[in-house]
Amino acid sequence: MSFPYLSDVVQTFTGISLPLPLPMFGLFVGLAVVLASLCLKQELRRLYTAGQIGMATLSGKGANGSTMTHPQMVVADLAFVVTLAGIVGARIFHILENLDQFFADPSSMIFNRSGLSIFGGLIIGTLAGLICVRRWKLPLRPMLDAVAPAMMLGYALGRVGCQVSGDGDWGTVANMALKPGWLPNWFWTQSYENNVVGILIPAPGVYPTPLYESVMGFICFALLWSVRKHPFQIGWLFSLYLLLAGIERLLIEQIRINPVLSFVGLHATQAEFISVAIMALGLVGLVLLSRRAEFKKAGAISM
DSSP states (O other): OOOSBHHHHHHHHHOOOOOOOOBHHHHHHHHHHHHHHHHHHHHHHHHHHTTSSOOEEEETOSTTSEEEEOGGGGHHHHHHHHHHHHHHHHHHHHHHHTHHHHHHOHHHHHHOSSOOOHHHHHHHHHHHHHHHHHHTTOOHHHHHHHHHHHHHHHHHHHHHHHHHHTOSOOOSBOOGGGOOTTSOHHHHOBOOTTOTTOOOOOTTOBOOHHHHHHHHHHHHHHHHHHTTTOSBOTTHHHHHHHHHHHHHHHHHGGGSOOOEEEETTEEEEHHHHHHHHHHHHHHHHHHHTOSBOOOOOGGGOOO
16 A cells, blocks of 8 residues: 555544645655754764864855854755755656656656656765865765765665655566565565556556665665774775665666666666666775774865
8 A cells, every 4th residue: 555645644544534735755755854964963973073074164154254163064954955956866867767758758757756766866966965065175085984874874764755655666576476485475565556656556566676675775774874983994984885775776676677778788777787886886995995094183184
């Protein structure tokens, strides 16, 4: 069962019909932004106290044209910019993945309630965030390390929104012959009745890939959070994030239906190409940054 709007949740569990047209996916995205921001604030506060990151410089404020503030104080602005850029990037990458549909009906592709590419949001959102970090004169690599657990937490919560609303990010038809006997049916196959895109899914249903991604996302977040105080060099944690994010998405793509693209003789989905690329970047980063580091004070950190 899917719950596209808050009114669906209220009516299903209380029997009361109320005009609450708030999209559940949007509510979960908002929750993801809030909790990820709190996570990032806590980590920036820890890094600042440890002397691993310095003050942020805000332009256009103060008597001398700029003012200094603690790094955790810019999180709200950073979250707003990254979220907005991420939504735009997610839509752009989805359009690039489905150009034939876009040319057939551009307005539907642009303003549709579903159809977002998570990697588009990740790439464009990250680039927008890096521009802000540079503008605030904060060190890039420590900031990337700080934001890595928060990004994974936000991703996991966002996928919960996909699962609850039934936004079309489900998988292929479930093979019931492969289901382990001990596993509940709902974890193997779902039909997403009342889904937000209005698609009727026949029996036996499809793999609930948003549910799988949420589970994997929370596990990856727990791992990143547990090793965030690692003794390795700055940038190691973000490299681990890239590797985990790439592995997670590459695995889930095997049971999802997405357009197959061709590039230099290779045939794969857009997500598979990007997954392999960020996995490679993550592995390189882990190899180069795995020796123990002696942290300098924030003032001495340039990257």
